[in-house]
Amino acid sequence: MNPTVPVLQVKHLRTYYRTRNGLSRAVDDISFDLRRGQTLALLGESGCGKSATALSVIRLVPKPAGWVVRSGDVLDGVPVTQGSEILFDNKDLLALPEAQMRPYRGSKITMIFQEPLTSLNPVYTVGDQLMEVVQLHQGLRGQAARQVALEMFKKVGIPSPEARLDEYPHQLSGGMRQRVMIAIALACKPDVLIADEPTTALDVTIQAQILDLLKDLQREFGMAVLLITHDLGVVAQMADEVAVMYAGKVVERGSVQQVFNHSRHPYTQGLFASLPGRQARGQKLCTIEGTVPESTNFPTGCRFNTRCPHRFAPCAGLEPLLLPQADGVQVACHLYTGVNAHV
Ligand SMILES: Nc1ncnc2c1ncn2[C@@H]1O[C@H](COP(=O)(O)OP(=O)(O)O)[C@@H](O)[C@H]1O
Ligand SMILES: [Mg+2]
Incomplete structure (x- = not known):
């Protein structure tokens, strides 16, 4: 693997769902790179398309309702x-037949979810479930697999690891x-490890x-x-880079x-x-007014315009592009695109 090339490059990702209420544009043309040793946070409120992005990367978007849009697909005719x-590693995972995807998913790219109970099998011990992965990927069996499992349990800080291996x-x-x-x-x-709200279900000290x-x-x-997180504190503690998502788009990156020092998009500013901690004591928590629009019915122009305190003339009609600023930060907002009020 070439270390100078990002290990993962997501380009123009669009993930749509057919729903009873029409087409849901859960992820609508987002791009990002991920480098070895780097942590990129996808940040946004619930419903912004973060999990759909994660599922797309490992090709687990639920079919047939959902799909990742590819060149040649026909949309609106x-x-x-x-x-x-x-x-x-420069290979397009979307072009692989399912059988060739298997060495990637769960091996080169793995994922942890918010609620581990739904991904662990209740009828097997946790040791057996870990040993199964060790057997599959390292070809080890019996005592050798158990030894590796034990080492992993120690590494992740599980007390009395030997006894825990045999628990459900x-x-x-x-x-x-x-x-x-x-x-x-x-x-x-x-x-690549994808962690989708890995600590959201846990109490604060455990988090x-x-x-x-x-x-x-x-x-x-x-x-x-x-x-993937909706929590700015988690981003601050963990990430090198952040992509703020709103309504299926990256709005700031x-x-x-x-x-954190200088957020520019009004949505990011609203999150902060x-x-x-930013309120005076006793003051009600100030949140961004309104709710994330339905992904079947986004507003035209900037998708945040219906909630934006800085909205001006072009915002409802013209979709802002994600453009680099002088310091390299990318922002999709007409306050920074140079479009004036007379468009
Ligand atoms: N299986 C599905 N069928 C239809 N719509 C879906 C499905 N999964 C997600 N969506 C829609 O896609 C949008 C993004 O969802 P999701 O990626 O789960 O958001 P997030 O993880 O940021 O909370 C939402 O509007 C949601 O309703
Ligand atoms: Mg989610």
């Missing part, structure tokens, strides 16, 4: 010219289950421990992490330092303003 691409998922706490999931996800030394663990393991394993 018109063939798509610029389709989605998901390049892993329901016997473990939420934090321990998430540690098991991390052990399973890392057992095959993936190049911090799991994030610390992920950070340590990333340093040790050198993998790239795509971290830059290093965590840049975006709604942080509890």
